[in-house]
Amino acid sequence: MTAINHPRPTFSAEEAAAVLHALFGVSGRLEALPSERDQNFRVTAADGREFIFKIVNAAEPQTAVAFQTALLRHVEAVDPDLPVPRIVPTPEGEDFGFATGRGGERHALRLVTWLAGTPLAEAQKTPGTLRDLGRVLGRLDWALQSFGHPGAHHAFDWEIREVPRSRARLSHIADPARRRLVETVLDTYDSRVAPALKRLRCGVIHNDANDWNLLVAGPTGGPITGLIDFGDAVHSPLVAELAIACAYAMLGAASPVEAAAAIVAGYHAELPLQEAEFEVLMDLVAARLAVSVSISATRHAAAAENPYLLVSEKPAWDLLERLARIDRRIATAILRKACGLEAAPGVRRLGEWLAANRRTLAPMLRPHPARQRKCVLDLGSPDAPLPKASAAGDHAAADRAYAELQKAHGFDLGLGPHGEKRTVYTAPFFRSALIDGARRDLHLGLDVFAPAGTPLYTPLAAKVVAATVNPAPQDYGGLLLLEHEPEPGLRFQTLWGHLDHASVRERRVGEELPAGAFVARLGDYAENGGWVPHLHLQLVASPYDDASIIPGVGEEAFREVWAELFPAPYDFAGLPPETFERGGRDRASLLAARKARLGPNLSVSYREPLKMVRGEDVWLIDDTGRAYLDCYNNVAHVGHCHPRVVDAITRQVPVLNTNTRYLHDTIVDYTERLATTLPPELDTFFVLCTGSEANELALRMARTCTARRDVLVLDWAYHGNTQGLVDISPYKYKRKGGAGRPEHTHELPVPDPYRAPSGWPAAEIGERYADEAVRRIGRMAADGRAPGAFIAETIPSVAGQIFLPPGYLRAVYAAVRAAGGLCIADEVQVGFGRVGNAMWAFEEHGVVPDIVTMGKPIGNGHPLAVVAVRREIAERFANGMEYFNTFGGNPVSCAAGLAVLDVLEEERLLPNAAEQGGYLLTGMRRLMERHPAVGDVRGRGLFFGIELVRDRATKEHAGAEAAAVVNRARELGVLMGTDGPFDNVVKLRPPMTFRREHADILLDVLGEAIRDVLG
Structure with missing residues (x-):
């Protein structure tokens, strides 16, 4: 030795x-x-x-x-x-x-x-064989962990820690380029590997698992049947065992890193590698090859007449040169994935963090990409027109093709998805360094097609790592590499390609950019490698210093590796998952199926119906991944799918869900908590499932307690969908399909300050409406039809978002009670803090109803409704007939209700409603000043009505125009509705989690929609 x-x-x-x-x-x-x-x-x-x-x-x-x-x-x-x-x-x-x-x-x-068998040098190196080789070496090294011997400790050229000896042989390498290559390997060894080896596990290893020292069953490979020749066995870092075996197996392999990965996977399954060992493994492979070629060079000097030596060392030089072109991080990632590990330590954390925090990121584009109409373009097909046209330099044809796509699909943003396999990468630099004869054709970023010059903004605070221009055809053009560290220990980069050169030159390496800051503009054809103007955005999980070596396209064989090293940037870019993941039926077939299977009088909203697939706070997301600002669906009181409410439901469902004939804590906990929000007189509760059930029960109570059937309502009121409630809802019985006013229902005019008679002084409107109501109640009593109940929404909603004038409700309540009737406040839509300054809308009028009904918002969409009533009324109602509601007050619904109350309090949503409501009302009144068709703006908290008229003087209803505004707003990404007897009032009831940025969007869209429709 x-x-x-x-x-x-x-x-x-x-x-x-x-x-x-x-x-x-x-x-x-x-x-x-x-x-x-x-x-x-x-x-x-x-x-x-x-x-x-x-x-x-x-x-x-x-x-x-x-x-x-x-x-x-x-x-x-x-x-x-x-x-x-x-x-x-x-x-x-x-x-x-x-x-x-x-x-x-x-x-x-x-x-x-x-040991019988065929030398591996004379057999096929199948993946199975290589994996078994790793397994055998792992078992061997595990067995030798408990072995020691003085003879194991000796130094010789083939021991991995003696790599520096190779410098003495460099002079024998005649080719300067090859000599520099070996010098680079040795420099890397000295700077990165040698210090690491001092901290790595050591033990006795075979140290020479070359093809002649390995036996398999036959020429076709198979399991390892023999490991022979322990002449080079030595005490050395364990990882050297793998590096040596990999170096031999990679020689001449079409995909050398995959060959190494098979061995490493087998070894790791028997003797798991440590993180630090993975980090140096590929460097050690190169180091072993450097030792080999340097030793061969010394033999050349002694036997230059033997040309066979040049042939025998050629595979080693070829592999060494190839490894110099392969990114060590990528090769290491391939090895790790083969072992079932993350491609790099901690890379999965990046995707998890972005998914959890995507709602807090600043928008990359304005408007936010989630709000824009999007279309996922098929760029993987050989017939895809955009890349072919642009790559060939036919820019006009590319522009026409893109315009035709936009017209056909009606989108603002075109998207090229992450992980798409494409045929358009034809430049020489797309040849694979990892696999012989292969090309890189798997897209590792996200393409966002938008006009040249479109400004881009960073979703997170960033530092500029690199700013460069790559002008070659099919290259990036302007290129930026930004680094982000949103929390300690989580550092990653983003690559921004195809940028305008001037804006890239504005950036300085080391420059700090706050979240939301301008980054650059999109380049045109001449600046971005000849491509159709677009952004290539790529997440880079492991930091790089040189942006030019980050692959934007990879090999299909390593798809799983790329997915972790360069994960999909959809969350970072602000794109909902539904943009790329479609499920269920398309809109047309879904609409047809509804018509075939559901009742024909079940309506859908908007001229072009929407298919919603997910809700998130103030947003509803459709099947194309477009997020709509929901300013209409007040059921999601604290925001769609609020995590606190979802968690409460999820925790209770697997525990208990039963009816109120059994005792359970939740219904009592909930009603006790609810009681603290109400006047003390309203101390008894019935818990139900829907607002209609609540109003039906309230009506039944009033009739039982007063022995009267006559009910007093406001004109155009709506209280529910049961027959009993339709009979007291003018909005239903007076419109198409209605049977007209029943005998027991009596209407009061809606006390609408905007449409009050022109001769009434503003200060007297409430009093005059009240006087008329009191007279009507008196006539009813005189006719022997005194009302058993007066039921009214505290803010009549379907009547047109009418805010009752001061003093009106107090006078009517007093007159009804004087006539022996009960007063019912329908707070299904307007209660639970929506008005901002109070929990209940009736509080603003200084009255206490006899019965309060609530529903819709109190469970945030879960079936939950409540009737709160004075105790004496509940006792009179208990006449021997049981009231039972199978699922009313079940533990799951009550858990949801408790969570809603928690959110209202902890997130201070009542003060928020007051603050945002004031801001919105001011903005809407400015719109009114600019647009004569806006006859009136009224609102409080997060409850608004905008009444559109054809003429302010005559106040002629503009129902068609209101519908057009609502449909235009839907096109612009904001959901609203219409109400009122003539459907001319734009109705707005956003979730209580509405913030200033949402208010600004609403005001902008309202202004644009009104301008587009009304001029």
Whole structure:
């Protein structure tokens, strides 16, 4: 071991046979085998047994011979199934002996069992074979963890820690380029590997798992049947075992890193690698090759006349040059994924963090990409027009093709998805360095097609790492690399390609950009490699210093690796998952199925119906991934799918969900909590499922307690969908399909300040409406039809978002009670803090109803409704007839209700409603000043009505115009509705989580929609 070219022993076959028989008592046929330092013979004994007879190099110290022998004995004891040779002792029980050579030198002799098989050098290196090789080496190194021997500690050129010795051989490498290549490998070893090796696990390893030292079943490969020749065994870093085996297996492989990955995966399954070992493995492969080629170079100098040596070392040089073109981080990632690990430590955390925090990121484009109409373009097809046209330089054709796509699909943003396999990457630099003959064709970023000059903004605070221009055809053009660290220990980068050159030059390396800051503009054809104007946005999970070496396109074979090193940037870009993941039926077929299976009088909203697939806070997301600002659906009181409410429901569902005939805490906890929000007089509760049930029960209570059927309502009121409630809802019985006013229903005019008679002074409107109502109640009493109940929304909603004038409700309540009736406040839509300054809208009028009904918002969409009533009324209602509602007050619904109350309090949503409501009302009144068709703006908290008229003087209803405004707003990404007797009032009831940025969007869209429709 101490001399690489020490003369081999020179025993003849006859001499070796004689020594074999004399020492071991074995006779048979001897066949010489190749060996670099020792002399080996295959022995076939007379009885058919086969052995390897080794005559050890005389320069080999006896401790080394004893070490190798002890090693094999240890393996036999610890893991007897490992396919390694077994020691055959002498008849006297000695594991080895000695003989004198022709020159008087003393040689150690050892006999071991013969292992059948084909050398791997003469067989196929299938992935299974390579994986099994790794498995065998892992088992061996595990077995040797408990083995030690003085002979294991020695230094020689092939031990990985002796790589620096190769510098002394550099002068023998004649080619300057190759010499620089080896120097680079040695420099990397000195700077990065040598310091790391001091901290890595060490043990005794085989150290020479080359193709001739490995046996398989036959020429087609298969499991490893033998690992032979422990002559290079040494105490060394464990990872060197793998590096050496990989270096040999990678020689001449079409996909060398995949070959190494198979070995590493097998090894890791038996003896798991540590993180630091993964980090140096590929550097050690290169280092082993550097040792090999440098040693070969010294032999060239001594035997230059032998050209065969150039041929034998060619695969090593080829692999060394190839490794220089392969990013070590990517190669290491391939190895890690083969072992079932993350492509790099912690990379999955990036995707998890972005998914959890995507709602807090600043928009990359304005308007926010989530709000824009999007279309995922098929750029993987050979017929895809955009890349072909632009790559060929036919910019006009590319523009026409893109315009046709926009017209056909009606989108603002075109998107090229992450992970798409494409045929358009034809430039030479798209050839694969990892796989022979392959091209890189898997897109590793997100393409966002928008006009040249479109400004881009960073979603997170960033530092500029690189700013460059790559002008070659099909290259990036302007290119930026930004680094982000949103929380300690989570650092990643983003690559921004195809940018305007001037804006890239504005950026400085090291520059800090706050979240939302301008980054750059999109470049045109001449600036971005000839492509149709677009952004290539790519997440980079492992930091780089040089943006030019980050691959934007990868090989399909390593899709799983790319997905972690360069994960999909959809969350970072602000694109909802639904943009790329479609499910269920398309809109047309879904609409047809509804018509076929559901009742024909079930309506849909908007001229072009929407298919919603997800709700998130103030947003509803449709099947194309477009997010609509929901300013209409007041059921989601604290925002769609509020995590606190979802969690409460999820935790309760698997525990208990039953009816109120059994005792459970939740219904009592909920009603006790709800009672704290109401006047003390309203101290008794019935818990139900829907607002209609609540109003039906309230009506039944009033009729039972007063023994009267007559009910007083406001004109155009709507209270629910049961027949009993339709009968007291003018909005239903007076419109198409209605049967007209029932005899027991009596209407009061809606006290609408905007449409009050022109002669009424503003200060007297409430009093005059109240006087008329009191007179009507008096006539009813005189006619023997005194009302059993007066039911009214505190803010009549479907009547047109009417805010009752001051004093009106107090006077009517007093008159009804004086006539012996009960007062019911329908707070289904307007209660629960929506008005901002109070929990209940009736509080603003200084009244306390006898009965309050609530529904819709109190469960945030979960079926939950409540009737709150004075105790004496509940007791009078308890006339012997049981009231039972199967699922009213079930534990799951009550858990949802408690969560809603928690959110209202903890997120201070009432003050928020007051603040945003004031801001919105001011903005809407400015719109009114600019647009004569806006006759009136009214609102409080987060409850608004905008009444549109054809003429302010006559106040002629503009129902068609209101519908057009609402549909235009829907096109612009904001959902609103219409109400009022003539559907001319734009109705706005956003979730209580509405913030200033949402208010600004609403005002902008309202202004644009009104301008587009009304001029």
